[in-house]
Amino acid sequence: MSVALSALEISRALTRISHEILEANPSSDLITILGIPTRGAHLAVRIAASMSQIAAREIPVGMLDITMHRDDLRMHPPRPLMPTSIPSSGIQGRDIVLVDDVLFSGRTIRAALDALGEIGRPRTVQLAALVDRGHRELPIRADFVGKNLPTSTTQSVKVHLTEIDGIDQVVIEDN
Amino acid sequence: MRHLLSISDLSKAEAVSILDTATELARVSDGAVKKLPTLRGRTIVNLFAEDSTRTRISFEAAAKRLSADVINFSAKGSSVSKGESLKDTALTLQAMGADAVVIRHGASGAPQRLADSEWMLASVINAGDGTHEHPSQALLDAFTIRKHCAKGAPDLAGIRVAIVGDVLHSRVARSNILLLNLLGASVSLVAPPTLLPVGIEKWPVDISYDFDAVIPSVDVVMMLRVQQERMSNLFFPNAREYSRYFGLNSDRLKLMSPHSIVMHPGPMNRGLEIAAEVADSARSVIVEQVSNGVSVRMAILYVLLAGQSLEAGEK
Amino acid sequence: MTVKGYLIKNAQMPDGGIKDLLITDGRIHSLAVGINDATATIIDAKGCVVLPGLVDLHTHLRQPGREDAETVLSGSRSGAKGGFTAISAMPNTSPVADNAGVVEQVFRLGQQSGLLDVFPIGAVTQGLEGAALSEIGAMADSIAQVRVFSDDGNCVFDPLVMRRALEYIKKFNGVIAQHAQEPSLTVGSQMNEGEVSAVLGLKGWPAVAEEAIIARDILLVDHVKSRLHICHVTTAGGVEIIRWAKARGINVTAEVTPHHLLLTDELARSYDPVFKVNPPLRTQKDVMALREALADGTIDIVATDHAPHTMESKECEWQEASFGMLGLETALSIVQKTMVDSKLMDWAQVADRLSTAPARIGGYSDQGRNLEIGAKANVMIINPSASWTVDKDLVVSKSRNTPFHGYELPGVVTHTFFNGMATLIDGALINSGGSE
Numbered sequence: 001m002s003v004a005l006s007a008l009e010i011s012r013a014l015t016r017i018s019h020e021i022l023e024a025n026p027s028s029d030l031i032t033i034l035g036i037p038t039r040g041a042h043l044a045v046r047i048a049a050s051m052s053q054i055a056a057r058e059i060p061v062g063m064l065d066i067t068m069h070r071d072d073l074r075m076h077p078p079r080p081l082m083p084t085s086i087p088s089s090g091i092q093g094r095d096i097v098l099v100d101d102v103l104f105s106g107r108t109i110r111a112a113l114d115a116l117g118e119i120g121r122p123r124t125v126q127l128a129a130l131v132d133r134g135h136r137e138l139p140i141r142a143d144f145v146g147k148n149l150p151t152s153t154t155q156s157v158k159v160h161l162t163e164i165d166g167i168d169q170v171v172i173e174d175n
Numbered sequence: 176m177r178h179l180l181s182i183s184d185l186s187k188a189e190a191v192s193i194l195d196t197a198t199e200l201a202r203v204s205d206g207a208v209k210k211l212p213t214l215r216g217r218t219i220v221n222l223f224a225e226d227s228t229r230t231r232i233s234f235e236a237a238a239k240r241l242s243a244d245v246i247n248f249s250a251k252g253s254s255v256s257k258g259e260s261l262k263d264t265a266l267t268l269q270a271m272g273a274d275a276v277v278i279r280h281g282a283s284g285a286p287q288r289l290a291d292s293e294w295m296l297a298s299v300i301n302a303g304d305g306t307h308e309h310p311s312q313a314l315l316d317a318f319t320i321r322k323h324c325a326k327g328a329p330d331l332a333g334i335r336v337a338i339v340g341d342v343l344h345s346r347v348a349r350s351n352i353l354l355l356n357l358l359g360a361s362v363s364l365v366a367p368p369t370l371l372p373v374g375i376e377k378w379p380v381d382i383s384y385d386f387d388a389v390i391p392s393v394d395v396v397m398m399l400r401v402q403q404e405r406m407s408n409l410f411f412p413n414a415r416e417y418s419r420y421f422g423l424n425s426d427r428l429k430l431m432s433p434h435s436i437v438m439h440p441g442p443m444n445r446g447l448e449i450a451a452e453v454a455d456s457a458r459s460v461i462v463e464q465v466s467n468g469v470s471v472r473m474a475i476l477y478v479l480l481a482g483q484s485l486e487a488g489e490k
Numbered sequence: 491m492t493v494k495g496y497l498i499k500n501a502q503m504p505d506g507g508i509k510d511l512l513i514t515d516g517r518i519h520s521l522a523v524g525i526n527d528a529t530a531t532i533i534d535a536k537g538c539v540v541l542p543g544l545v546d547l548h549t550h551l552r553q554p555g556r557e558d559a560e561t562v563l564s565g566s567r568s569g570a571k572g573g574f575t576a577i578s579a580m581p582n583t584s585p586v587a588d589n590a591g592v593v594e595q596v597f598r599l600g601q602q603s604g605l606l607d608v609f610p611i612g613a614v615t616q617g618l619e620g621a622a623l624s625e626i627g628a629m630a631d632s633i634a635q636v637r638v639f640s641d642d643g644n645c646v647f648d649p650l651v652m653r654r655a656l657e658y659i660k661k662f663n664g665v666i667a668q669h670a671q672e673p674s675l676t677v678g679s680q681m682n683e684g685e686v687s688a689v690l691g692l693k694g695w696p697a698v699a700e701e702a703i704i705a706r707d708i709l710l711v712d713h714v715k716s717r718l719h720i721c722h723v724t725t726a727g728g729v730e731i732i733r734w735a736k737a738r739g740i741n742v743t744a745e746v747t748p749h750h751l752l753l754t755d756e757l758a759r760s761y762d763p764v765f766k767v768n769p770p771l772r773t774q775k776d777v778m779a780l781r782e783a784l785a786d787g788t789i790d791i792v793a794t795d796h797a798p799h800t801m802e803s804k805e806c807e808w809q810e811a812s813f814g815m816l817g818l819e820t821a822l823s824i825v826q827k828t829m830v831d832s833k834l835m836d837w838a839q840v841a842d843r844l845s846t847a848p849a850r851i852g853g854y855s856d857q858g859r860n861l862e863i864g865a866k867a868n869v870m871i872i873n874p875s876a877s878w879t880v881d882k883d884l885v886v887s888k889s890r891n892t893p894f895h896g897y898e899l900p901g902v903v904t905h906t907f908f909n910g911m912a913t914l915i916d917g918a919l920i921n922s923g924g925s926e
Contacts, residue, residue: 065199068211068241068477078482080192081199114212262805282807283691284761291760305809307691346691373696374688 004149004157007168010130013146014043017128018050020144025095030123032091033061035099036112037082042163043130044099060087064098069111069118084115092120097144101159103129106140131170133157178290178299179475181308182353189478190357191329194318197474201467213481214243220273222248222264223302224280229441229465230302230311234277237472243480246271261285265294273297275480283307298479306344312440313350315471316397317358319464323436324394332359337389339365339421340399340448341410343372347440348399352380363389367421369410386421390430397438398423401448414447424450428458436460494529495519496912498905501535501871503861504542504841511540513867516910521863533905535871539837542845543575543606543868543906544822545857547638547667547745548721548793550814551577551608553599554592555584560798560888562599562608565818568796568887569606570913572818573870573903576607576849576857577796581618582643588613588624590632597634605913606906609854612636614655614666618644623655630662637853640667642721643768645703647673652707656716665717665743665851670703670728671769680809682755682770690758692808695770697725704728708735708742719851720744722795724769726779733788743851745793746780748817748824749893753777757893763804763811764893767797784843785834791848794821798889816892819885823899826874831900856909867910876902886919 005013025031033051035044041063048061065082073079098112109127116125128144133151149172151157156173160166176189185193219238223231231247238245248268268276275298278286283305290299303309317331324334336355342348342364355362356379363381364371371382383389390396401417411417418424423437431437437449437459445451454461495514503509503521510525511518546569552560560568562579569577579596581587587596593610600608612629616622618641629636639659646652646668655666676699681687683694704720708731711718723729723744735742749767754774757765765771783789797814804811825844829835835843841860849858859865882895906914913920 068213068481073213073481076482078478081196081477083199084202118211260802260806280807282809285807287761288807291762305691306693349689349691372688373683373694374685377685378688 001171001173003169004172005131005147005170010146010168010170013130014046015050017144017146018047018054021047021097021126021128022051022055024126024143027095028055028057028059030093030095031059031097032087032089032094033059033097033099034064034086035061036108037063037065038164039159039161040100042161043101047099047128060089062087064112064115066108066111066115069114071107071111086119090120091116091122093123095124095126096122097126097128099128101130102157103127103132103142103145104135106136106138109140110138130159131157176479178286179310179479180287180290180299180301182310182313182350182357185357187330187357190314190317190354193314193471193474193478194321195329196477197314197318197467197470200473200477201470210240210242212242213477214238214241217243217274217480218246218272219243219275219277219476220246220248220268220271220297222268222276222278224278224285225303227279227303230279233465233468234302234311234472236469237476240469241473241476243476246273261288262292262294265289265292268297269295275300275476277302279303281305300475300479303346305346307346308350309346310350310354311468311472311475312347313354314475315464315468316351316438316440317354318471319438319460319467320360320395320436322467323460324434330358331355334360334395335363335393336360336395336397337363337365337393338397338399339386339423341370341401341405342366342375342399343370344402344405345399351397352378363393365389365421367411367417370405386427387430390427391432394432394435395438396423396431396435398449400440400442401444418447422448422450423453425452428453428456431458438464441465495527495531495910496533496907497525497527497530498533498535498540498869498871501538501540502837503540504838506837511861511869513869513907513910516867518861518863518865518867518869521861533871537875538871538873538904540861540869540871541573541837541841542858542860543870543908544573544844545576545848545852545854546574546794546796546818546821547578547719547791547848547852548642548747548795549577549579549818550582550795550797551579551596552798553583554595558888559800562596563603564886564888565796565798566600566603566605566608567919568816568818568885570906570908571886571903571919572820573822573872573906573914574606574818575868575870575906575908576609576854577818578609578611578638578852580611580640580642581613586613586617587611588616588618590625590628593629593634593636594632606908607854607857609638609852610634610636611638611640611642611667614639614641614646615651620644620647620651623651623658626655626658626664627661630664637662637664638667638719638851639664640669640721642667642669645669645671645673647703649706649710653710653714656711656718657714660716663717663853665719667719667721668703668707669721670700670707672699672702675699675702679770680766681758682772684755684773686755686758690761692758697727697772697776700725700769701727701731705731708732708740711742712738712740716741718742722747722750722769722793723780723783723789724750724772724776726776729779729783729788733783736788743790744788745791746784746789747795748792748821749815751777751780751784751792751828752824753893758808761808763806763808764815764891764895766808766811766813767815768813781828781832781834784829785839790843791851792821792825792843793848794818796887798887799891800889804891814891816885816887816889819887820880820892820894820899822872822903823878823901824894826872826901827899830874867907869907870903871905873902873904874900878902
């Protein structure tokens with residue numbers, strides 16, 4: 001096990017991502033941040049808070065459960081559903097930034113795109129990930145990345161957040 | 176969990192998880208989304224050997240919202256009513272590649288016979304068997320009670336429920352008694368002694384013959400349907416007398432505590448076990464029970480079918 | 491067959507003594523220590539128990555009418571396999587055995603099979619309908635010489651019909667074997683009424699429906715001074731009533747089935763109709779009362795109520811399924827398990843309850859003679875220290891509805907001799923005599 005990102009590094013990465021999102025989207029009143037539960041949702045709240053501070057305006061934030069849209073449901077025991085909460089401004093015609101902790105195969109993001117499509121039609125959909133570990137299985141890329149971590153497929157990347165795990169850090173484990 | 180035959184198949188954690196899943200699914204259904212792709216390519220057969228339009232439609236809506244293919248196999252016009260054996264029906268469903276069979280049957284235990292047999296491999300969901308159980312109804316009732324009375328708690332601890340009427344012949348009552356106990360609620364049964372089964376002393380319930388004495392102390396009054404043919408079998412003298420002692424009328428409604436609710440699994444006999452003004456009153460959550468039914472049945476289908484591995488399904 | 495006879499060596503007799511038993515010319519020739527006979531086939535029965543051939547007072551053979559479930563021959567083979575040398579064919583066939591013609595047909599089929607005695611039981615009422623008496627006298631005078639009459643499957647419910655039947659059979663010292671079931675308390679009943687039926691939502695069959703008829707008929711038989719036999723007693727309450735009657739000297743006998751000595755209504759929780767039987771399986775308290783009653787003689791005999799049913803009558807919903815279970819091949823093992831191994835009875839009592847007493851009740855004079863020298867050699871051997879696993883696919887009966895499938899049971903029946911002829915040797919049936 002090795003620590004890939006410390007608490008300080010995570011904090012810096014999220015601040016940087018917040019700036020980048022605002023820079024990439026000049027009409028910031030159309031941005032909505034949607035985290036993918038569980039850890040992506042907490043990261044989304046942090047990013048939205050940081051963006052609100054920078055932009056001096058409230059950036060809407062919510063969460064989007066993608067369980068029912070996964071393509072690997074039948075390979076696992078049934079997963080409990082996570083809450084979905086869409087801000088009152090909705091997603092129609094807005095610039096949606098999806099937030100996930102680790103970008104890996106890309107399948108979670110595909111499911112998220114499907115889940116979004118069921119709710120409405122955003123103007124754009126962008127993707128922010130704290131860690132991009134490579135090994136994509138679908139043509140999906142992140143617009144905003146905290147850190148690129150080259151890994152082997154036998155390794156696993158674990159993101160720990162204070163809200164859930166009591167500590168902020170990203171570790172790589174060899175299986 | 177492969178089948179849902181009886182509430183006794185569920186642990187408390189499983190029951191709570193079905194209610195939680197239903198809560199999330201209800202939120203989805205309330206919004207713009209009417210359809211989820213979760214069970215795409217899965218075949219669900221509604222095998223209804225006994226008439227029940229409302230339960231069948233509820234399961235059908237639930238299956239379709241999860242994108243499953245639904246085949247209706249109803250009593251009228253199907254071979255079940257023409258004397259084809261349960262075994263041959265099961266073999267047919269197996270040959271058709273059913274992933275799940277939602278079964279309503281007049282014989283107690285018929286769903287368990289299907290599940291235990293080697294006639295087919297599909298998941299079996301009991302949608303009401305004889306006078307045995309009706310687990311999806313109990314889950315939707317618990318869901319409704321939790322929403323109104325649990326104040327955010329995951330279970331039903333401390334909630335007091337009166338179940339009133341023909342307990343002897345009620346599969347709804349049997350499933351509800353098991354589930355309410357599992358979730359920590361306390362249950363009082365109110366019925367004429369003729370409509371309580373011998374052996375009930377072992378059930379974890381209070382028994383009363385006096386409806387008026389029970390009403391003020393409960394949070395939920397759950398009325399059971401009384402079938403007209405019970406009168407001819409000497410269970411009670413006539414409808415008027417039944418209604419006088421065990422019907423929920425507007426006078427009894429006034430005895431209910433301020434935040435309590437009235438439930439009925441339907442279809443109602445207005446004027447017999449429940450007065451029209453009670454069924455339509457602000458305390459009545461009877462219509463809501465129906466809409467909750469779809470979310471709860473989606474949750475049941477999700478828990479039973481979504482996680483099954485392809486390998487196991489094709490074996 | 492050119493065999494001169496059989497010499498059973500070193501067997502344990504019902505009374506516990508170790509002896510040799512010589513069968514020649516169809517009879518028990520001698521019973522002593524150290525018999526030698528060069529011409530007889532020798533059977534080493536060390537460690538085994540010799541009993542008089544078992545006699546069943548309650549068997550369903552399904553012929554005529556339902557030969558797909560059982561025939562007189564297949565039922566006879568099943569009986570020989572279980573150690574029986576006599577069985578009694580209940581009259582609920584199609585047509586019903588309510589006249590001399592049908593009982594003679596069944597009797598002849600039994601003789602043709604030649605594996606054991608088949609004694610037809612005559613119907614009490616025409617068509618088992620409980621209204622008009624059947625031709626009881628003609629059946630008694632037929633070549634079948636029927637002495638036992640029963641509407642088994644149905645109760646002789648009308649008290650006047652029951653009274654008249656009890657009186658009528660006094661003419662030839664017959665007996666009425668009553669299926670005690672109050673009909674209006676058991677309309678549509680599926681299983682014992684109690685804790686389990688309440689949970690399963692299966693219509694209950696109250697104990698009182700059985701006990702009320704037992705009580706009524708005991709009072710009736712006392713009044714008319716006839717002979718009453720109570721079929722398949724299943725409840726602790728029924729036992730109490732019979733005990734009371736016997737204490738008062740009333741002429742009543744009673745039977746219990748092997749399945750009611752072991753199984754309880756808990757088995758219905760599977761909804762598997764193989765456990766559906768009339769009268770129904772009761773509770774553990776009833777089971778213990780029945781065992782005690784059999785041991786103390788309140789219940790006189792064990793009778794199998796062997797009730798073969800085709801697959802389709804059992805592979806269905808519980809409430810659609812037929813009532814009944816197989817019994818002949820497992821009877822003695824169940825009795826050993828419940829009564830002997832539990833020290834409630836010894837082998838002498840087993841010989842009484844499964845052979846001597848049923849033969850006496852039925853008036854079967856060549857049966858149940860308890861290994862008397864000179865009597866017809868109706869004898870069976872069980873190895874009580876061996877065990878076997880019941881496999882429904884290996885039963886001899888034409889049907890498969892044994893409730894004991896998969897049970898490991900003590901006691902292997904190794905030999906059966908009917909009138910001196912071996913019908914079962916080392917557990918294998920000898921195909922003699924019979925033709926379909």
